[in-house]
Amino acid sequence: MRIKEMADRTGVSERLLRYYEEQGLLTPARLPSGYRVYSDADVDTVRHIRTLLAAGLTTATIARVLPCVRDDGPGLAPVCPGLVAELRQERERIARAIEDLRASQGMLDTIIGAGPAGTATPTRQPVPEG
DNA sequence: GTTCTGACA
DNA sequence: TGTCAGAA
Numbered sequence: 517m518r519i520k521e522m523a524d525r526t527g528v529s530e531r532l533l534r535y536y537e538e539q540g541l542l543t544p545a546r547l548p549s550g551y552r553v554y555s556d557a558d559v560d561t562v563r564h565i566r567t568l569l570a571a572g573l574t575t576a577t578i579a580r581v582l583p584c585v586r587d588d589g590p591g592l593a594p595v596c597p598g599l600v601a602e603l604r605q606e607r608e609r610i611a612r613a614i615e616d617l618r619a620s621q622g623m624l625d626t627i628i629g630a631g632p633a634g635t636a637t638p639t640r641q642p643v644p645e646g
Numbered sequence: 647g648t649t650c651t652g653a654c655a
Numbered sequence: 656t657g658t659c660a661g662a663a
Contacts, residue, residue, distance in 0.1 A: 519649070530649085531656060549663080551649055650663080655656100 518547075522554040526562040533562070539575040541565050541582060560587050567592055572610050577602075 522544075523530045536542045537552070542561060544552040564585060568578045581603075584596035594600050 529656075531658085534650085535656080549649080550651095648663105650661105652660090654659085 517554050519552050519554070522552075522558065522562075525559055528562055528566070536562070536565060536575075540579045541575060564592055571606075573606055577606060 517525070519530050519533055522528075522533055526533075528536075533542065533552075533554075537544065542554075542558060542565075544554045544558060547553055561582065564582060564587070565578060568581060569575075573581065581599065584594065584599045585592040586595050587593075594603070
C-alpha cells in the first residue's frame with residue numbers, strides 16, 4: 517500500500533510516517549516512481565512505534581528496540597536477551613528527568629511563594645513508585 | 647491526482 | 656508536527 521492508505525490505516529499522518537522513516541524506524545520499499553510502498557507488517561510496526569514513543573523512549577532507542585519485540589495483541593513483548601535490561605536503564609533515565617522537573621517545580625514554588633498573596637501554587641502530592 | 651523532498655513556523 | 660512550494 518502507498519503512504520495515503522498507510523496513514524488511514526494507522527491513524528498516523530503522512531508527515532509522521534516519512535519522519536519515522538527518516539529516523540530509521542520504518543524502511544518501506546520504493547516504486548520506480550519513488551513512491552513508498554508499505555507492507556501489512558508495517559502497520560503493526562507503526563503501532564509498536566506509537567507504544568514505545570508513549571513509553572517515553574527516544575526514536576534512536578526505538579530503532580534499536582523495534583527488532584527485539586513481538587506483537588502481543590494489544591501491546592508488545594520483549595524478545596531479545598538484553599532488551600529488558602536496556603528498558604530498565606531507560607526507566608532510570610526518565611526517573612532522573614522527573615527528579616529534575618521536581619527540582620524546577622520547587623524553585624518556581626519558592627519564587628511564586630515570595631510574590632503577591634493568592635498566587636502561590638499548592639505543593640504536589642508524592643506519587644507511588646512503580 | 648498523488649507523492650516526493652526540503653524548508654519554515 | 657503541520658503546512659507549503661516546486662517537481663515528477
